[in-house]
Structures are given as structure tokens and as C-alpha cells.
Amino acid sequence: MERRYALFIAASLAIVLVSQVLQVTLFPKPPAVEQAADQAEGNPAEGSPATKLQLSPAAAGASTPGQAGTTDPADGENAAEAEAIENATKAPRRRLTLGSLDPESKAQMLVTLTSQGAAVERIELAGGGFFDQDDRAGYLGHLAFEEAPDGCRIGVVGSGTPAAHAGLQSQDVIVRIGAVQTPDPLALHAVLATTKPGQKIAVDFLRDGIPESRQVQLGRRPLEVVRPEYRAMPVVDSNSEPSDPLSFRLSLESRDGKNRSQPLAEINGQELNDRDWEVDASADNAAVRFVRKLPGGLVLAKEYRLVGMDQQADRLQLRVELLSTEKESTVAYALDGPTGLPTEGWWYTARIARDWGSLAVRDVAMRFVGEQSTLVSGLKMADDSLDHPVTAVREGKPLSFAGVDSLYFASALIPVVEGPEAPLLAEVRPLVVGAPPEAARRKLVDVTCRLVSRSITLAPGLPVAHRYEIFAGPKKPDLLSGFGAQGSSMDDLVYYGWFGWVARPMIAILHAIHAVIGNYGVAILLLTVMVRGAMFPISRKQAVSAQKMQVLQPEMKAIADKYKNEPEKRTKATQDLWRKHNYNPAGGCLLVFIQIPIFMGLYRSLATDVELRQASLFGTAIRWCSNLAAPDMFFDWSNLLPAFLTTPEGWLGPFLNLFPLAT
Numbered sequence: 001m002e003r004r005y006a007l008f009i010a011a012s013l014a015i016v017l018v019s020q021v022l023q024v025t026l027f028p029k030p031p032a033v034e035q036a037a038d039q040a041e042g043n044p045a046e047g048s049p050a051t052k053l054q055l056s057p058a059a060a061g062a063s064t065p066g067q068a069g070t071t072d073p074a075d076g077e078n079a080a081e082a083e084a085i086e087n088a089t090k091a092p093r094r095r096l097t098l099g100s101l102d103p104e105s106k107a108q109m110l111v112t113l114t115s116q117g118a119a120v121e122r123i124e125l126a127g128g129g130f131f132d133q134d135d136r137a138g139y140l141g142h143l144a145f146e147e148a149p150d151g152c153r154i155g156v157v158g159s160g161t162p163a164a165h166a167g168l169q170s171q172d173v174i175v176r177i178g179a180v181q182t183p184d185p186l187a188l189h190a191v192l193a194t195t196k197p198g199q200k201i202a203v204d205f206l207r208d209g210i211p212e213s214r215q216v217q218l219g220r221r222p223l224e225v226v227r228p229e230y231r232a233m234p235v236v237d238s239n240s241e242p243s244d245p246l247s248f249r250l251s252l253e254s255r256d257g258k259n260r261s262q263p264l265a266e267i268n269g270q271e272l273n274d275r276d277w278e279v280d281a282s283a284d285n286a287a288v289r290f291v292r293k294l295p296g297g298l299v300l301a302k303e304y305r306l307v308g309m310d311q312q313a314d315r316l317q318l319r320v321e322l323l324s325t326e327k328e329s330t331v332a333y334a335l336d337g338p339t340g341l342p343t344e345g346w347w348y349t350a351r352i353a354r355d356w357g358s359l360a361v362r363d364v365a366m367r368f369v370g371e372q373s374t375l376v377s378g379l380k381m382a383d384d385s386l387d388h389p390v391t392a393v394r395e396g397k398p399l400s401f402a403g404v405d406s407l408y409f410a411s412a413l414i415p416v417v418e419g420p421e422a423p424l425l426a427e428v429r430p431l432v433v434g435a436p437p438e439a440a441r442r443k444l445v446d447v448t449c450r451l452v453s454r455s456i457t458l459a460p461g462l463p464v465a466h467r468y469e470i471f472a473g474p475k476k477p478d479l480l481s482g483f484g485a486q487g488s489s490m491d492d493l494v495y496y497g498w499f500g501w502v503a504r505p506m507i508a509i510l511h512a513i514h515a516v517i518g519n520y521g522v523a524i525l526l527l528t529v530m531v532r533g534a535m536f537p538i539s540r541k542q543a544v545s546a547q548k549m550q551v552l553q554p555e556m557k558a559i560a561d562k563y564k565n566e567p568e569k570r571t572k573a574t575q576d577l578w579r580k581h582n583y584n585p586a587g588g589c590l591l592v593f594i595q596i597p598i599f600m601g602l603y604r605s606l607a608t609d610v611e612l613r614q615a616s617l618f619g620t621a622i623r624w625c626s627n628l629a630a631p632d633m634f635f636d637w638s639n640l641l642p643a644f645l646t647t648p649e650g651w652l653g654p655f656l657n658l659f660p661l662a663t
Contacts, residue, residue, distance in 0.1 A: 091115055091276040095144045096288050098306050099314065101126045101160030101222060107306055108313040109472065110158045110222075112142060114238075115276040118290035118302040119246035120338075121238060123226040123411070123472040126160065127313070130223040130474065131614065133344040133627060138195030138218030143168075145185040146239055150206055151175035152188050155239070159285075166203065166216040175211075176204040185237045192218075225409050225472040229340035232437050232444040244434035244446060247339045248318060248413070248470065249273050250302060253332040253452050269295050277302070297326030298458075300333075312482070316470040318413075319421070324458035331456055332426070337364075337403050337449040338411035338472065339433045345630050346444055347648035349407050350607075352497050353377065360443040364430040365405035365412065368397045369488045375405060382436040382445040393425040400485040402428050402449045403471070405493050408610045408629075410480070411472040413451060417485050423466035424454045440649045474610045496608055502601025506531075507609050514611075520628050521617035524606065531602055535595055542591040548583050624658075634658035 094115045099107030103126055112122040122142060141163040144155030151173045157164050174182055178201055182188040195201060197220035204213045228235035228243040235243045252270045253260065260267060277290035287305035294300065301321040306314040322331060341362050351359040353375055360378030367373040380386050393399050403412025415423040433446040456464055471483045471490065480490040496503035506527065513523040532539075555577055563570035578585065606612060607629075616626040625632045633655035638646040645652045 091278045093276050094279050095121065095156040096279065096281055097156055097158040098285065098288060098304060098316070099126070099159070101158060103127045105160060106308065106314050109316070110160060111304065111306075111316060112144075112156065112158065113288055113290075113304060114246065115279050115290065117246060117249045117273045117275070118277040118292070119273075120226055120248045120304070120470075121228060121246055122224050123247075123316075124158075124222040124224050125473065126222065128474065129614065132221040132223055133614065135221045136197070136623075137193045137221070138197055138199050138201070139221040140192060140216065140218060144239060145174075145188060145237060147184045148173045151182050152185050162216050162219045166214040168203070168205070168214065168216075169207070171207075173206040174203060175206060176202075178202055185240055189236055197221075223342065223409075225341060225411050226338045227340040229434070229446055231434065232343065232441065232446065234340070245273070245336070245339060245448075247337070247411075247448070249336045250300065250320060251334050251336075253334045254455065255298070255331045256296075256329055270298075272300065296329065297324055297460075298329060298331070299323040299325060316472070318468045318470055319465055320423075320468070321463050321465045322456065322458055323463040324460055327460055329458045331458065332453050333456075334453070335413065335451045335468070336431070337413050337451070338470075339404075339446055339448045341404050341406045341411060341446075342409055343406075343444055345407070346441075347653060348631055351407055352495065352604075354495065360445055360447070362404050362406045362445070362447055364402070364447050364449050365410065365493060366391065366402040366428055366449065367400040367484065367488055367490070367492070368393070369400050369417070369485045370397060371488070373490075373492045376430045376447075378432075378445045378447045379442060381430055381432050381447055382442055386430065389429065391428045393427060398422075398485070399425055399428065399451070400488040401471070401483065401490055402451060404448060405475075407608075408475055408613050409473065410475055410490065410493055411470070412483070412490065413449070414469040414471060414484055414490075415451070416467045416469070421465050421467040423451070423468065424456065425451055426454045427452045440647075476610060494608065496601070496604045499597045499601040499604055502597050503605040503608070506602055506605040510605065510609070511611065519617070520612055520615035521625075524612075524628065528602070531598060535598060538591050538594060545583070545591070548581065549585070552577060552581060552583060624655075631655065631657045632659045 092115075096113045098111040098113065099105065099109045101110045101124060105126060108125070108127045110122075110124045110126060111120060112124075113119070114121045124142075139162060141158055141161030143157060143163060145152040146155055147153075154163075154168060154170050154172045154174065157168055157170055174188060176182060177188065177191045180187075180191050182191060195218055197218055200215055200217050202213060203216050204211065206212070224234070226247045228238045228241075228246060230241065230243045235241045249272075251266055251272050255267060255270060258267055266273060272292055272294075275292065277292045280289040280291065282288070287303060289301060289303040291299065291301045299322075301319075301323075303319040303321070305317045305319070307317050308314050320333065320335065322333070343361050346361045349361065351361075351363075353359050354372070357377050358379050359375060360382070363378045364376040364381070365373055366376070374391075376386065398417050399415055400417075401412040401414045403410060415425065429450040429452065431448050431450050433448050436442065437444045453466070458464060469483065471480075473479060475494050477491050477494050480493060483490045509530070510520075510523055510527050513526050514520050517523050517526070556574060559570060559573045559577065563573060577583075609629075612629040613627065615628045616622070617628060618625060624634045631653070635656040635658075636654060637656050638654040640646075641652070644650050646654050648654055
């Protein structure tokens with residue numbers, strides 16, 4: 001008996017040690033930044049406070065619209081010049097859109113841009129039937145309402161929205177919906193919250209002071225891959241509600257030897273994030289260009305453009321341009337990634353990491369050419385426990401992409417790898433956006449990445465431009481394979497764990513069955529039956545082995561009693577008994593281990609496939625089983641049982657699940 005315990009302990013230790021060696025060998029940690037090179041550039045060394053960044057509403061100017069961001073208090077040299085330029089070039093707050101929500105459009109997305117920081121406010125998906133899982137109210141469109149003397153003034157109307165189909169326009173003032181007055185955006189959103197998709201409503205509004213009315217058929221709210229967010233909750237009205245920093249913001253990392261004094265502070269007089277940029281929209285609505293002039297003759301421009309692709313949906317590109325009009329200048333910029341990715345299903349989803357670590361709902365993802373994708377855990381970022389807060393971009397290993405990864409959706413910045421507009425990047429930094437949530441909801445932490453350029457010398461009058469592609473969409477392997485550097489694309493963000501070799505064929509079979517049946521619920525049942533049928537010979541052999549063990553149990557007990565104090569004779573007699581009846585005790589365990597990869601692969605395929613998200617069993621009208629990627633939600637018992645049981649992070653969750661009880 002003692003020998004068995006010793007062997008068990010030795011085998012367990014060996015397994016742990018081998019797993020650690022495999023982890024280090026197969027999944028090495030990202031390389032640390034070379035401190036000497038960083039210090040030579042004037043950047044803080046790895047591990048210093050400046051590399052452990054957290055964006056907070058107060059520090060990043062995200063508390064209320066129009067509030068200035070944090071600036072460097074130590075540098076006031078250009079304050080007067082900056083104020084003069086600000087007053088001379090002060091631009092109004094504007095919102096513009098690219099693309100359309102029309103499922104037939106080539107854009108397949110609606111991008112809402114804001115002049116504040118020349119940032120992306122929202123990216124809504126148009127095709128593929130992707131809708132918001134939590135908001136089931138009627139959708140008019142994200143119209144950026146502003147309070148007006150007579151009602152709510154529309155700030156922007158995106159193409160393909162119900163508002164656009166009804167003929168509503170920017171600057172129209174909505175005074176009434178149905179019989180309810182809408183004196184402010186809060187009242188208007190309260191009215192819309194009581195409606196349903198497909199419902200027709202009467203909208204009374206003023207256009208140039210003249211009363212008009214339209215019948216609007218509301219739609220279902222599309223899924224927003226990128227959206228404004230505050231304290232892990234989506235922001236509906238970004239004009240009147242606080243929000244965390246928006247997506248794809250640009251700031252200066254250094255200029256002519258002056259650096260940020262704090263990680264989140266902008267250089268005094270060089271503010272970009274929370275200032276309104278000048279806007280120039282193209283006549284064909286395919287591009288929007290933002291321009292910002294800074295003291296000393298530095299001009300920055302950001303151009304968002306939808307680029308047409310043959311036989312594919314349009315792609316969103318971002319071009320960053322720097323120009324010095326007066327003298328030679330040396331600058332380095334920082335470009336932030338996406339924020340506010342979907343958090344749906346955060347309380348039941350379980351993601352797996354390549355390095356066996358714990359992941360949040362959203363994590364920073366990056367990949368360098370020739371390497372695997374790396375996920376930086378949002379949980380470690382929230383706890384400020386990253387081993388390498390900065391990842392260097394090395395020579396010969398350009399960045400393929402960097403962004404944010406969630407369970408079913410991803411968004412990323414993809415730098416051009418070759419050509420005159422290929423960005424010269426120094427490092428990638430993961431950032432926490434806003435204040436991290438409380439411990440029980442820590443996995444909801446919002447994160448993004450920051451791409452920091454190398455120092456760029458600008459000759460007077462000669463612009464320097466860098467080009468990026470922006471991906472925002474579902475994690476479909478075929479779609480992801482077209483984004484990123486060749487051979488190092490985004491497709492490996494779809495990770496099935498160790499049993500991917502089983503999960504991928506399972507998904508292919510599932511999709512083939514669905515193509516014939518037309519219902520993913522039935523397809524899952526048939527796939528499960530097929531897997532169980534294929535495993536039947538092994539299961540039967542395992543059952544026969546267990547039954548034979550029961551038959552031999554009395555004789556084995558008799559042998560144990562007979563040779564109670566003679567372990568060697570007891571072992572020999574037991575083996576003779578097994579040999580006589582052709583019984584192998586290890587055979588049953590081996591059969592179990594053979595089945596584990598099959599069933600784990602089946603589980604991972606069903607838990608990872610984005611096609612199951614929003615797929616219904618009995619139709620969308622029956623909501624409690626309208627999402628096969630989630631537990632069924634038969635009955636909401638959150639008001640009947642104690643909170644520690646029924647909160648989303650509680651033991652049982654907010655819903656009674658019928659299917660586990662029925663099966």
C-alpha cells in the first residue's frame with residue numbers, strides 16, 4: 001500500500017513538472033522591452049509606474065462630454081500659444097457615419113465617428129443577423145440627441161437605420177413620439193424602452209421650425225462590436241451620460257524631447273484626446289478626415305475610409321498623418337485600440353487561455369509575424385500583476401495585429417507591414433479602460449491596447465503617413481484569416497484548447513447538418529447522437545469490463561483475506577485470477593481516457609462556435625431558449641431567492657435552467 005502511495009505522489013509530481021516545462025516551451029511569455037533602448041529613447045523602463053497603465057474616467061477626461069483630459073502640469077511653456085490656437089481653431093462637436101446598416105450594403109457595418117479626439121464611438125454590424133442579446137426594445141438608431149428648446153435635436157442619422165428609412169435628418173427636433181412629449185433625451189429613451197422591434201410609431205418633429213410627422217417602423221438593436229461604456233455598462237446617450245475613453249484615440253508620446261510626465265497625461269499644449277478636431281467629410285460618404293493643429297506648426301490628421309474589396313465586404317482603414325509646417329520636429333505618437341467590446345453572457349462564459357491562466361470577458365490580443373497570438377489577461381491587468389506590462393516590437397518580427405478579444409467577437413488595429421506607409425512601432429502596451437469593477441465582477445474589466453511609434457523626424461513641409469486597417473466583427477475562422485499579415489493572421493484567435501483537432505471536424509459536421517436541417521438545436525442533438533453512436537463500441541467494452549469486475553469482486557476479496565499479511569502472494573494470486581478470466585483492469589481506464597478528447601472536443605466546439613450565438617431551438621419568439629450558446633433561461637427567479645444565489649455571479653445564476661433538469 002505504501003509503495004502505491006509513493007508511486008502516486010511521484011507520478012503526480014512528474015505530471016506537474018512536465019506540464020510546467022511544456023507550458024514554458026510551447027507558450028513562451030512575450031519578450032520584455034529592452035530597458036537600455038527605451039531609456040535611450042527617453043521612455044520609462046519596464047516595470048516603472050508609467051508602464052502599468054489604467055485609464056480612468058477622471059484621468060482620461062471621460063467623465064462628462066467636453067471635459068478636458070489630464071495634461072502635464074509641469075510643462076507650461078506653450079500654454080499661451082496653445083490657448084491662442086485653440087481659440088482660433090475651436091471646432092464644434094460633430095458626429096459622422098461611414099457605412100450602412102442595410103444588410104445588402106457592401107459595408108456590412110455602420111461606423112459612428114466623433115470629432116472629440118477624432119475617435120470611433122460605435123461600430124454596429126449590419127449583416128449576419130447579429131443583434132444585441134440584452135436589449136429587446138425597439139431600435140430607432142443611435143441619433144446622438146441633444147436637448148433643444150422644443151425637444152430633442154438629432155445629431156446624426158446613420159444610413160440604413162429605421163430613422164433613415166423614415167426620412168428623419170440631422171438637426172430635426174423630435175417633440176413627440178406617439179402621444180408622449182419628449183422634452184429631453186432621457187424622456188425620449190424612456191419612451192423607446194417601452195416599444196418592441198417591428199412596432200410602428202408616430203414621430204412628430206420640427207424641421208427648420210416647420211412641424212412634420214413620420215411613421216417609423218422600429219427595428220431590433222444591432223450588435224455593437226465597439227461602443228461607449230461606463231463602469232462596464234453600455235452608454236446609450238453619449239451626449240448626456242459619462243463614458244470611458246472611446247476607441248482608436250491618438251495622442252503624442254513625445255515631442256522634441258518632451259515626454260508625458262504621467263502615463264495618462266498629455267503633454268501640456270499638445271492635447272488631442274478630448275479636443276474637437278476639424279472635420280472634412282468626402283462627398284461620396286466613403287471617408288472622413290479629422291485635422292488638429294498644435295503649437296509650433298505641428299498638424300495631425302486622422303482619416304477613416306471604407307475601402308471596397310472585390311467579392312468581399314468593405315474594409316475600414318485608418319490613416320495617421322503628421323506634418324511640421326515651421327521647423328524640423330521629432331515626435332512619437334500613441335494610438336489606442338478598441339474599447340467597449342460586448343460583455344454578453346459574462347456570467348456563464350468560460351474562456352480558456354493557451355498558458356493555462358485565467359481570462360476575463362475581454363482580453364488584449366496581439367500577434368507578431370511568425371509567432372502565435374498572445375492574450376494578455378484582463379484579470380491580471382485589473383490586478384496590476386502583469387509580468388511584462390510592455391511588449392517590444394522587434395526587428396524582423398513586425399506586429400501583425402493588436403486589439404481586444406472576447407468570446408465571439410474581436411476588434412483590432414492591423415498595421416500595414418510593407419510599403420512607405422508601414423508604421424514604425426516601438427512597443428505595444430495593454431491598458432485598463434476606466435475603473436476596474438468590484439471583485440465579484442472583475443472579469444468585466446474593459447481593456448485596450450496602445451501602439452507606440454518610434455521617434456519620427458519630420459522635415460518642414462514633408463508629411464509622414466502611417467496606415468492601419470481596423471477589424472471589428474465576429475470570430476469566424478474564414479473571416480479572420482483575411483486580416484493580419486500573411487501566415488500570421490487573426491484566425492488563431494479561435495482557440496479550442498488541446499482538443500482542437502477534434503473540435504474542428506465536429507464544427508464542420510455540425511454546420512453540414514444545419515445546412516440540411518436548418519435548425520441548430522436539432523443539429524446539435526443529431527451530432528450528439530452520432531458521437532455517442534461512434535463511441536458505443538468503446539462504451540460497451542467499458543461496461544463489460546466493469547461488469548466482469550463485479551463478478552470477480554468476491555474472489556478478489558477472498559484472496560485479500562487469505563493473504564492479508566503477504567502482499568506479494570496477494571498480488572500474484574490476483575493477477576492469476578485476472579489472467580484466468582481474461583480481465584485487464586487498466587483496460588477500463590484506458591477506454592475512459594480515449595473518450596475524454598472526443599467529448600471535450602464536442603464541448604469546446606459547441607462553446608466556441610459563433611454560429612450558435614443567437615441560434616434558437618423553437619424560434620426567436622420563445623426567448624428562454626433563443627440562444628443555444630447560453631444556458632436556457634426558463635424562469636427568472638432572481639426576485640424569489642437570496643441574492644447570493646441568483647445574482648449573475650452567484651451560485652445558481654438569475655435563471656432556472658429547464659434542460660439540465662429534463663435530461
